[in-house]
Amino acid sequence: MSVLVFIEHHGSELQKGSLGVLTKAATLGDADVAAVLVGGGVKALASEAATFGAAKVFVAESDDLEPPLPQPRVDVIAKVAQENGYDTILLANSVLAADVAAGLSARLDAGLNWDLVDIDADFTGKRPALQDSVYVDVGWTSTPRIALFRAGSFDASATASGEPQIVDVAVELSEHSRGAKIVSQELEESSSGPSIEDADIVVAGGRGLGAPENFSLAEELARALGGAVGATRAVVDAGWYPYSAQIGQTGKVVSPKLYVALGISGAIQHKVGMQSSNVIVSINKDANAPIFEFSDLGVVGDVHEIVPKLTELIAQRKSS
Amino acid sequence: MKIAVCVKHVPEGSSRIDPGSKRLDRSGEGALNHFDANAVEEALRLKGDGDAEVVVVSLGPAKAADSLRKALAMGADRAVLVSDDAAAGSDLVATSKLLAKALERENTDIVLFGQQASDSDGAVLWAAVAERLQRPVVSQASELSVSDGTLHVKRQTEFGYDIIEAPLPAVVAVSDAINEPRYPSLKGIMGAKKKPFDTLSLADIGVDAAEAGEQGSKTQVLGLGEPPARGDARKIEDDGNAAQQIVDFLAEKRLV
Ligand SMILES: Cc1cc2nc3c(=O)[nH]c(=O)nc-3n(C[C@H](O)[C@H](O)[C@H](O)COP(=O)(O)OP(=O)(O)OC[C@H]3O[C@@H](n4cnc5c(N)ncnc54)[C@H](O)[C@@H]3O)c2cc1C
Ligand SMILES: Nc1ncnc2c1ncn2[C@@H]1O[C@H](COP(=O)(O)O)[C@@H](O)[C@H]1O
Numbered sequence: 001m002s003v004l005v006f007i008e009h010h011g012s013e014l015q016k017g018s019l020g021v022l023t024k025a026a027t028l029g030d031a032d033v034a035a036v037l038v039g040g041g042v043k044a045l046a047s048e049a050a051t052f053g054a055a056k057v058f059v060a061e062s063d064d065l066e067p068p069l070p071q072p073r074v075d076v077i078a079k080v081a082q083e084n085g086y087d088t089i090l091l092a093n094s095v096l097a098a099d100v101a102a103g104l105s106a107r108l109d110a111g112l113n114w115d116l117v118d119i120d121a122d123f124t125g126k127r128p129a130l131q132d133s134v135y136v137d138v139g140w141t142s143t144p145r146i147a148l149f150r151a152g153s154f155d156a157s158a159t160a161s162g163e164p165q166i167v168d169v170a171v172e173l174s175e176h177s178r179g180a181k182i183v184s185q186e187l188e189e190s191s192s193g194p195s196i197e198d199a200d201i202v203v204a205g206g207r208g209l210g211a212p213e214n215f216s217l218a219e220e221l222a223r224a225l226g227g228a229v230g231a232t233r234a235v236v237d238a239g240w241y242p243y244s245a246q247i248g249q250t251g252k253v254v255s256p257k258l259y260v261a262l263g264i265s266g267a268i269q270h271k272v273g274m275q276s277s278n279v280i281v282s283i284n285k286d287a288n289a290p291i292f293e294f295s296d297l298g299v300v301g302d303v304h305e306i307v308p309k310l311t312e313l314i315a316q317r318k319s320s
Numbered sequence: 321m322k323i324a325v326c327v328k329h330v331p332e333g334s335s336r337i338d339p340g341s342k343r344l345d346r347s348g349e350g351a352l353n354h355f356d357a358n359a360v361e362e363a364l365r366l367k368g369d370g371d372a373e374v375v376v377v378s379l380g381p382a383k384a385a386d387s388l389r390k391a392l393a394m395g396a397d398r399a400v401l402v403s404d405d406a407a408a409g410s411d412l413v414a415t416s417k418l419l420a421k422a423l424e425r426e427n428t429d430i431v432l433f434g435q436q437a438s439d440s441d442g443a444v445l446w447a448a449v450a451e452r453l454q455r456p457v458v459s460q461a462s463e464l465s466v467s468d469g470t471l472h473v474k475r476q477t478e479f480g481y482d483i484i485e486a487p488l489p490a491v492v493a494v495s496d497a498i499n500e501p502r503y504p505s506l507k508g509i510m511g512a513k514k515k516p517f518d519t520l521s522l523a524d525i526g527v528d529a530a531e532a533g534e535q536g537s538k539t540q541v542l543g544l545g546e547p548p549a550r551g552d553a554r555k556i557e558d559d560g561n562a563a564q565q566i567v568d569f570l571a572e573k574r575l576v
Pocket of ligand 1: 301
């Protein structure tokens with residue numbers, strides 16, 4: 001078995017999700033595990049990536065490859081997989097990685113199973129389906145197999161030591177991979193206070209807060225608890241809160257010690273961004289809200305009634 | 321200009337996986353995947369008062385004609401349904417092959433996709449189709465415009481926004497934040513019945529049955545299981561005392 005893991009980076013930071021997948025790959029029997037990095041200046045990141053379980057790191061480095069666009073990455077990874085005979089390609093889900101995975105599937109005529117939360121050494125994948133109400137075992141009928149994992153499925157942990165073998169890859173990009181160009185980027189910096197990805201406590205607000213000014217309920221509770229504030233996409237789209245606070249499939253993935261959900265329905269796309277939190281407490285006035293299905297403490301009630309009291313009680317407790 | 325929109329007919333209401341075939345049960349009522357209404361709307365917006373042609377394309381059972389008719393009622397000009405018993409159970413490899421073949425016949429400047437199919441939650445098909453068509457692809461488009469044969473897209477990612485340009489012909493998947501789809505008017509619904517509607521078999525699009533359906537698929541469902549249970553979950557109803565109960569719970573977990 002030989003497994004190739006796509007390692008994604010943002011600036012000079014390797015993405016935790018992809019390092020988690022690499023960590024997992026290293027536990028799959030006695031598979032030969034390699035990583036592939038694509039971008040400008042990525043060679044400097046190769047040794048760090050290797051410590052998460054790759055004996056070999058393929059590096060395709062050039063300024064042309066720096067913009068986070070999928071098609072040039074398909075060219076690189078397809079070439080590495082074909083020339084070295086990798087029978088399995090693993091990726092951690094992201095906006096970029098999903099397009100890379102599907103492009104590779106078509107290029108290599110290779111099966112893609114997506115939204116997996118686990119895989120075992122015989123290459124059977126676990127995939128939640130129908131709003132996570134069933135867990136389906138999935139497989140591949142040919143190689144290479146391509147798997148795209150749900151964000152936060154595996155913890156990243158550095159294990160390997162010793163110098164990895166670093167292999168430079170030179171790639172001629174296909175005509176159609178050179179079409180799209182990024183002409184500018186607006187990267188959002190998160191506001192003051194702990195970032196939601198690093199905070200031990202996250203208080204997140206949804207449409208149930210009722211109005212943009214009611215986000216102060218979430219902010220005050222977060223302040224009392226010493227945490228950061230997150231938001232659902234519904235409120236970000238409505239302009240109630242900045243995009244940098246969005247948690248979920250198209251936002252950030254968080255796994256704090258405590259996640260407090262205020263007026264959040266618990267849509268699957270939100271869930272994938274916070275379900276690995278240690279303890280989840282939610283307040284929602286609808287007793288049937290899906291969020292209760294994955295909360296450790298679910299409170300059926302009105303955020304406007306409960307949250308001010310809760311903030312006060314916590315502040316009292318901390319000051320006493 | 322010619323624009324194709326790929327739309328899917330998805331089961332309505334609560335769905336189930338058939339334990340026998342291990343496929344999604346598609347026997348009940350279905351409807352146009354609501355994320356695809358955003359793609360249809362965007363095509364109509366790009367067309368505006370111009371003379372562009374908007375063709376909606378679907379792969380699915382005969383009943384998928386209902387969803388195509390809805391798109392025609394919204395204002396699309398023409399519909400193409402690829403429907404063949406041998407195509408049932410197609411996975412991403414097979415679906416992308418079939419749709420690409422149907423789209424090649426249309427040879428459009430732009431192919432639009434919705435953000436995801438509500439039954440598969442894939443959000444992957446466009447990149448596979450674009451690869452087969454050998455065209456540039458941009459996904460998560462929250463704004464879209466075309467000028468002088470160039471596509472301008474605002475793409476939303478985890479890190480913010482990218483402004484992307486690509487030459488036509490190209491493939492774009494739109495986000496559901498891009499627009500508010502219109503409702504079909506009565507006039508639109510009546511008019512839809514007279515619009516051109518082609519139903520194509522695998523033979524019509526030149527795909528061998530071995531490349532379609534389960535035979536042409538490279539993934540398989542092996543079994544169905546229960547989701548893992550979450551520890552000792554508790555649920556309480558607020559009787560005026562919930563705030564205190566939450567504090568007690570947090571204290572017990574040593575979180576305050
Ligand atoms: C491809 C795709 C990607 C997406 N990505 C994301 C993502 O990254 N992150 C994300 O969050 N969403 C994402 N979404 C959107 C997601 O599907 C939901 O629409 C969104 O999470 C809902 O946000 P919400 O819970 O704030 O709003 P709603 O679903 O409207 O829920 C509001 C909740 O508040 C409750 N409520 C109302 N009033 C009160 C009150 N006074 N007190 C207590 N409770 C109250 C209601 O009972 C309801 O359950 C995505 C969707 C798609 C299609
Ligand atoms: N059978 C189909 N026929 C036509 N278009 C489809 C079909 N399935 C999916 N699509 C399109 O591909 C998008 C993404 O689907 P998916 O990757 O399955 O989530 C949808 O929003 C549709 O635009």
